Amino acid sequence: MPAIAAPEKATAAGATLPFVTLEAESGTLGGGARVRRITPGTTVPTTATLELEASGYALTELRNTGDSVTLRNTTGKPANTLVVRASLPDTATGGGITAPIALYVNGTFRQNITLSSTQAWYYQNSTTTPDDPRGGGRAFHFYNEFPVWVSGAAIAPGSTITFRKDASSTSPVYDLDSVDLENAPAALTQPANSLSVISYGADPTTTTDSTVAIQNAVKDAKTQGKSVWIPPGKYLTNSLAPIPLDFTGVKVQGAGMWHTTLYRRVPLSPPPSGWRSQILVGSGTTVSDLQVDTNAIYRGIGGAGGDDYGFNASGAGGWLIDHVWTRHTDANWLSGTNGVLQNSRTADSYGDGFNANNGNTPNPDKLGHNLTIRNSFARGTGDDAFATYSDAGASGTNGQMAGTKILNNTAVAPYWANGIRIAGGKDVEVRDNLVNTVSSNNAMDISIFGDTGHPLESATVSGNTLIGGGGWNGVRTGVHIGSPSPTSLFPTAYTNVTMTGNLVKGSLRSGVLVDRQFVNATLIGTTIDGPANQGILINSGVTGTGTFTRTTVRNLRPGQVAFQNDSPTTFKTTTN
Numbered sequence: 001m002p003a004i005a006a007p008e009k010a011t012a013a014g015a016t017l018p019f020v021t022l023e024a025e026s027g028t029l030g031g032g033a034r035v036r037r038i039t040p041g042t043t044v045p046t047t048a049t050l051e052l053e054a055s056g057y058a059l060t061e062l063r064n065t066g067d068s069v070t071l072r073n074t075t076g077k078p079a080n081t082l083v084v085r086a087s088l089p090d091t092a093t094g095g096g097i098t099a100p101i102a103l104y105v106n107g108t109f110r111q112n113i114t115l116s117s118t119q120a121w122y123y124q125n126s127t128t129t130p131d132d133p134r135g136g137g138r139a140f141h142f143y144n145e146f147p148v149w150v151s152g153a154a155i156a157p158g159s160t161i162t163f164r165k166d167a168s169s170t171s172p173v174y175d176l177d178s179v180d181l182e183n184a185p186a187a188l189t190q191p192a193n194s195l196s197v198i199s200y201g202a203d204p205t206t207t208t209d210s211t212v213a214i215q216n217a218v219k220d221a222k223t224q225g226k227s228v229w230i231p232p233g234k235y236l237t238n239s240l241a242p243i244p245l246d247f248t249g250v251k252v253q254g255a256g257m258w259h260t261t262l263y264r265r266v267p268l269s270p271p272p273s274g275w276r277s278q279i280l281v282g283s284g285t286t287v288s289d290l291q292v293d294t295n296a297i298y299r300g301i302g303g304a305g306g307d308d309y310g311f312n313a314s315g316a317g318g319w320l321i322d323h324v325w326t327r328h329t330d331a332n333w334l335s336g337t338n339g340v341l342q343n344s345r346t347a348d349s350y351g352d353g354f355n356a357n358n359g360n361t362p363n364p365d366k367l368g369h370n371l372t373i374r375n376s377f378a379r380g381t382g383d384d385a386f387a388t389y390s391d392a393g394a395s396g397t398n399g400q401m402a403g404t405k406i407l408n409n410t411a412v413a414p415y416w417a418n419g420i421r422i423a424g425g426k427d428v429e430v431r432d433n434l435v436n437t438v439s440s441n442n443a444m445d446i447s448i449f450g451d452t453g454h455p456l457e458s459a460t461v462s463g464n465t466l467i468g469g470g471g472w473n474g475v476r477t478g479v480h481i482g483s484p485s486p487t488s489l490f491p492t493a494y495t496n497v498t499m500t501g502n503l504v505k506g507s508l509r510s511g512v513l514v515d516r517q518f519v520n521a522t523l524i525g526t527t528i529d530g531p532a533n534q535g536i537l538i539n540s541g542v543t544g545t546g547t548f549t550r551t552t553v554r555n556l557r558p559g560q561v562a563f564q565n566d567s568p569t570t571f572k573t574t575t576n
Contacts, residue, residue: 013465013503014410014434015375019083019182020075021412024060030068030164034061036175040532041557044508045472048140048415050087052439052471054177055379055413059087062101062174068164069176078154079181081258084113084163085380087142087175090121094132099171104162111151112168119328119348120144122298122382130298130305140439141415143177143380145327145347147258154183177413187232187255188289194229194253195221204233206263211239214262218250227251230290232259237277238266244308248282248315254290257325257345264294266306276302278309278329283317283336283365291325299350299382301330307350309333313341314365331383334373335359335366344376353378353411357389358401368401368425377410384445385411386433390424390454396489400454401425411435416473418442419466422497423449426457435466440476443469443507446497447482447515448490455484455493462500470509470532478507478531482515494518494544505529510537511553514571519544523551528562530555538573540566549576 025035037058038044038051051057060069073079082103090096096117103110122130123137130137155161165174190196200217202210214228214235221228228247232255237245245262254260264277277294281287296306310326311333313319318338325345326332331352334341346353354373359366368390378385386409390401404425411419411433419435422428422445435443443466448455469478479502483495495518504511504526511528512535514521519542528535528551535553538546553562565573 013432013463015377015408017377017410019180021178021180022071023056023058023178024069024176025056025058027060027069027071029060030070031066032064033067033069035059036061040506040508040530044470047138047472048142048439050142050175053140053142053413053415055437057437057468060176062163062165062176065165065167068162070160070162071179073155073157073159073161073181075181076157077183078156079183080150080154081182081184082148082150083180084115084146084148085143085177085179086115086146087120087177088115088117088171089173090117090133093134094121096121097171099169101169101174102164102166104164105155106159107162113146113148115146115171115174116144119297141382145380155181184258185256187259190229190231191227191253194227196229196231198231202235204231204235206234206236208236209238210235211237211245215245218247218252221250227253230254230260234261234263237262237264244276244278244280246280247285247287248280249284251286253288256289257291257323260290262290262292266295268295268297268304268306276308278312281311281313281319281321283315283319285315286320286322287311287324288322291327292329293327294329296328296350299330310346313339314359315339316365316367331355333357334371335368336371337367337369340372341376342374346378346381348380350382352383352387353381353385355384355387355389356404358391358398360391360398361393362398367399368404370403372405372407373409374405374407375409379412381414383414383417384421385414385419387421388423388425388428389449391449392452392454392489394452396452400457402427404428406430406433408432413437413439415439418445419469421445422456422459423447424454424456425459428456428459430459430461430464432463435464435468437468438471440471440473441469442476442478442480443467443504444479446480447495448484448488451485451488453484453488455490456495456497459497460500461497461502463502465503465505467505468507470507475509477510477513478504478528479512480515481513481519481521483518492518494520496520498522498524499526500524503527503529507531510534512536514538514542514546516541517543522547524549526551528553531560532557533560534564535562536564538565538567538571542567543570546571546573548573
């Protein structure tokens with residue numbers, strides 16, 4: 001397998017990141033700007049809202065000319081790049097709009113930043129297409145992220161940045177969620193013993209397609225025992241080749257995620273038959289220091305919306321994905337044995353952010369053994385931000401996953417599903433992660449996936465900070481612990497989990513929910529802070545055991561209880 005460098009040092013909960021996020025609602029408002037928010041204890045909407053999808057469940061709205069919000073660079077470092085997370089309205093017929101917003105630094109106009117809703121506004125269960133508001137679907141996925149280089153000098157520490165709706169700001173309204181400030185490093189230089197894709201005809205100017213050129217460089221690098229170098233630039237990967245880019249068996253390095261971008265401009269509605277735009281990673285592969293972006297507009301692997309996996313990794317011989325950034329892709333689909341993804345980012349996905357799995361069907365290259373996801377960041381994902389998914393397959397013959405590790409990651413504001421999902425497996429470790437705000441489901445879900453999902457034989461969940469959860473998609477909570485249903489391939493299997501030293505904070509409903517039907521759960525040193533409803537709720541119909549040691553429930557709302565067991569004769573509890 002490829003050599004794996006040590007991960008960047010991570011904090012106690014969450015990833016160590018090269019940027020600092022400032023929440024728009026924390027700024028100083030100007031004109032008629034206003035903050036919109038939802039807090040635990042208020043009625044949870046039954047459909048997605050701008051507030052639920054915003055990080056921290058709050059945003060700043062600029063509606064009239066002259067409305068503004070001002071923030072200060074408190075990072076202690078200059079910022080030469082920004083990532084603005086914002087929502088613009090859709091049109092009556094779909095497709096979104098594009099409009100600038102003015103950026104001022106220390107009160108002086110610096111530049112216009114182009115925002116857009118062309119890759120937002122998804123209409124669930126639409127009778128036409130998922131981006132058509134006329135199809136009767138339920139709207140969600142309101143936000144997008146917009147990375148931008150700062151014009152002129154970097155924004156010095158202590159400087160103010162103001163986002164203002166000027167006369168040239170043509171959107172009817174700007175809903176600003178957050179801005180990341182980062183001092184992006186200079187571009188890397190070509191490493192020794194590498195082949196440059198430009199020598200094979202790749203075009204860094206986004207003019208002609210580079211797919212074949214990149215693949216030819218990979219082919220020769222494998223033969224010659226060299227690596228592949230992708231210099232600074234933005235490379236189109238639109239070729240109608242029968243297979244997508246395949247990096248298996250070589251090291252592929254870009255100049256940095258702010259400098260090298262592989263851009264998929266997929267033909268939409270519909271794409272050519274058999275089109276796939278994912279990047280394949282197999283045994284012995286290392287991929288690092290690049291960004292993948294696409295023009296996809298809605299979910300559907302290989303479908304009319306242009307969606308496909310970011311990286312699709314497998315292989316019995318191990319692989320490494322390091323310092324990559326995927327945007328507007330489906331999940332980063334991670335299988336195999338001894339694979340590591342670290343120090344990476346994903347945003348505005350149409351599926352999971354990072355999903356460790358066993359490939360759904362028996363395959364020695366997709367066992368799902370000893371997979372690690374660490375020190376990475378996911379925001380605005382269209383399914384679970386981080387997940388491990390052990391599936392037996394329809395025939396029940398696919399093996400159980402083992403040894404998944406999800407460590408020191410940060411999940412922010414998935415617009416669908418959960419912050420972290422543990423769906424089956426054994427010897428699973430989920431440690432020192434941060435989840436901040438979940439729109440539809442739970443901050444963490446501990447159970448299985450569907451009727452073919454393997455049981456959760458054993459999992460250790462420790463040191464995580466889980467903020468929010470309990471959103472609009474039915475009865476959800478901060479942490480949900482469940483087990484196979486009666487129609488599962490494993491209807492009598494127990495979910496077995498030990499949770500130690502976790503903080504569950506600000507759930508919009510209950511803090512922890514133990515659900516039907518067979519669960520053995522141990523909670524040690526858990527703190528549940530400020531849930532809207534019960535601290536811990538055991539639903540009726542649960543069989544098993546619960547051990548609660550040094551578990552604290554605080555800041556309950558009037559009329560709520562710390563612990564409620566609705567299965568007192570079948571779910572036996574021990575408290576200490």
